[in-house]
Amino acid sequence: MSDTFSPRTLGILGGGQLAQMLALAAIPLGVRVVALEPDPQAGARLCAEHLCVPYTDPAGLARLAKCDAVTLEFENVPLEALDFLEGRVPVRPGRGLLAHSKHRAREKEGLRAAGAGTADFAVIEAESDLAGALAQLGGQGILKTSELGYDGKGQRRVQSDAELRAAWDDLGRVPCVLEGLVPFTREVSLGVARTASGNLAFGPLVENVHRDGILRTSVYTGGDQRAEAQAREIARAVAEAWGLEGLMTLEFFELPGGELLVNEVAPRVHNSGHLTQDGGGVSQFAAQVRAVLGLPLQGWKPPLPTAMVNVVGVDGLDGQALEPDWGAIDALPGTQIHLYHKAHRQGRKLGHVNLTAPDAETLRSRLAELERLIP
C-alpha cells in the first residue's frame, strides 16, 4: 500500500459507543484502533484493542503513545492524560481546542473571539458574580456548570435572583455560565473536520429535536442551503481560530430571522451526525478518523435524505424497560439498527435507528411512523 493507506493505528481516549463506531469506520480504512477505557463492558472492546485501565494509567497511555495519532470520544479528558501524551504522539484535537470546548465560559468567549454569535451570558465563578447577572440577561436564564455537563445534566432554569442563588448552591457553587434565553425556532448542528495541514471538510446541516434534555431525532433533508452555508462559515471561522485538528460539531440555535447562534461545541463526532452512517455517503466517523490521521478528507453530506431516532432506556410505570417495536422497525423501509452493546438503564443511550428515504417528504412521514415505534 502507498503512504496514504499504509497500515496505521489510531488511539482513542474512551471506549463507549462513539469509540465503537469510530473503530467500525476505521477498520475499512486500514486503521487499527486502540481504546483506553476503564469500563470492562464498554462497546469498543468488540472492535478495538481494549486497554481496560484508568484514563491516567501510565502503561495504558504509553501504549496509546505508540499509535500514529490519538483522538477522544469525550471532552473531559484528565489533564494528566494529555500531559503524558503530548509531545509523544499527536493528540487531535489537542489541549488548545479542548481548553475551549470542555469549559462553557471559555467556549463562549472563544466563539465570540472567532466572530460567532452566542446567547448572551454571564460567567458565575464567585459569589460576587451573582448580583445583577440575571437582570443583565433580561430577568431569566439557564445556569449551566462550565464543566462536565451533558445531555441536560448540570443545568437549572432560573427566573429570579433567589432562584439563581438556589440553583448555584444546588450545582455545588462550581464555576458556571448563566445564559440568557434564546427565542430559537429550531436547533441545528453541523460538523467540520480539519487536518493539521489545514484542509477542511464539512458534514450536513442537521435539524435536531431534544426530549428531556437528550437528543431524540435528527433530520437531514438537503433542503437547508441557506442555513447550511451560514453554519459552514461559522464552523470554518471557529475551526481556524481554534486551530482544529480533527473533527468538531457545532450545535446552533436558529433565530426567527434565520441567524444562527452557537449553543455549544463538541470536539468530536456527535450524536446528531449518526445519520451519516446510512445515507449512502461518508460517515462522520470515517471523517474523524481521516482528519485525525491526516488522510485525504471528503465532505460527509449524505446523498439521500436521512434521519435518526435515538433509542434511550425508558422504564415503564411498572419499572420494566419499555421496548422499541423492533419487528415493526425492521419492516419500515429504509431503517437500519445500531446497537451499542450496553445494558438497559433509564435515560441511557442504548442505540439508534437510522432512516433513509428517496425524498424529504417520504422521510418525514416514515420518521413519524418510526418515532411511534420507539418509546
Next chain:
Amino acid sequence: MSDTFSPRTLGILGGGQLAQMLALAAIPLGVRVVALEPDPQAGARLCAEHLCVPYTDPAGLARLAKCDAVTLEFENVPLEALDFLEGRVPVRPGRGLLAHSKHRAREKEGLRAAGAGTADFAVIEAESDLAGALAQLGGQGILKTSELGYDGKGQRRVQSDAELRAAWDDLGRVPCVLEGLVPFTREVSLGVARTASGNLAFGPLVENVHRDGILRTSVYTGGDQRAEAQAREIARAVAEAWGLEGLMTLEFFELPGGELLVNEVAPRVHNSGHLTQDGGGVSQFAAQVRAVLGLPLQGWKPPLPTAMVNVVGVDGLDGQALEPDWGAIDALPGTQIHLYHKAHRQGRKLGHVNLTAPDAETLRSRLAELERLIP
C-alpha cells in the same frame, strides 16, 4: 432489549475479509462474532474474538458451539468440523447445502434438479469418463476440478481429446466437471437469503467483469428489471430446493436471448455483493448475519446506483507492487475505500473501492475513471 435484538453471538468458520466484513456488520445489530481461523494475521481478528487454531481444533469448535449460530466464509469446510458442530449449534448453511455448493458436479446436478439451467456438462471422475465427453459438448469445453477451485484456479480450457487428457493429468486426475462453452453476453449475480423458518429476501442483480479469472468490477444500476426478476425466480427455486438457511450467491451467464444459466453458487456473501455496503441500503453482510440468526430479513438492493472495483495485488515489471492512486481515488466523488489488512501478494485480493452516484450514467463514467486509478 426485546427478543429480536437481545444480545447474540455468531460463530464464523474462517477469519478473512468476508468474516471481517460480516463482523463489522454484525456489531451494530447487537451481535458479537467469534471467528475460528488458523491465520494469526487474518483480518477478522480486528473485530471478532479470534480463535487462532486449526479448523478442526476441538476446543475451538467447542467455543463456536456455544454461539447462537455458526456460519462460514468459505465452502471447503472440513467435514470433521461440521461433524463436531452439527447437533450442538445451528450451522447455516449446513451440510445439505454445502454438499451441493462445494462440489461442482453435485452443484450442477442439484441446480438442474431445482429447475435451473446450467451449461452442458460431463462429469469426469474416472479414465473411462474421458472418451466422448468433449464430442458430446461440441468439441470444446473447460475442465474444472469439482472441489477447491476459486478465482479461476483449477481450470483448463480444452479443444481436443488430447488436451482434455493432458488437462486432467495436469489437474491431478481428481474428480472434475467438463463444461461446455456458453456463448454468454455478460455475467451477473444475485444473492438470496432465507431463514430457517422460510422467509426470503434478495440482493440486487449485479453485472460482473472478470480479469485473469478474478472479479474486477461489479455494477448495479437498478435498470435490469427483467433479468433481476428471472434471477430471483431461479434463486428462490434453488434456495427452496436445497433448503437454504443463511445466504447464498448465484453467478449467472446471460445468453444472447436473455436467458440466465447458473454458473456457480457460493453458500455465503460474495465479492460481487460488496457494493451493497455503500449504496445507502442494507449490506449483504448484515443480510447474512440476520438470515443465519433468524432475525427479520430486509432486501438489500441499494437505493443508489453503485459499483465496485477490486484492489488485487499486482507486481510491476520491476517486481515492485503497483499501487492504486489513492489520492485520486479519494478525490473522485462517491468513492469509499475498504481494505482487508492483508500484506501485498501478486493476485491476492487486498481490498475494494465502492462507488455510488446519483444516476446510472454518472456511475458508468466515474467507474471508468476509477478503473484507470487501480492497476
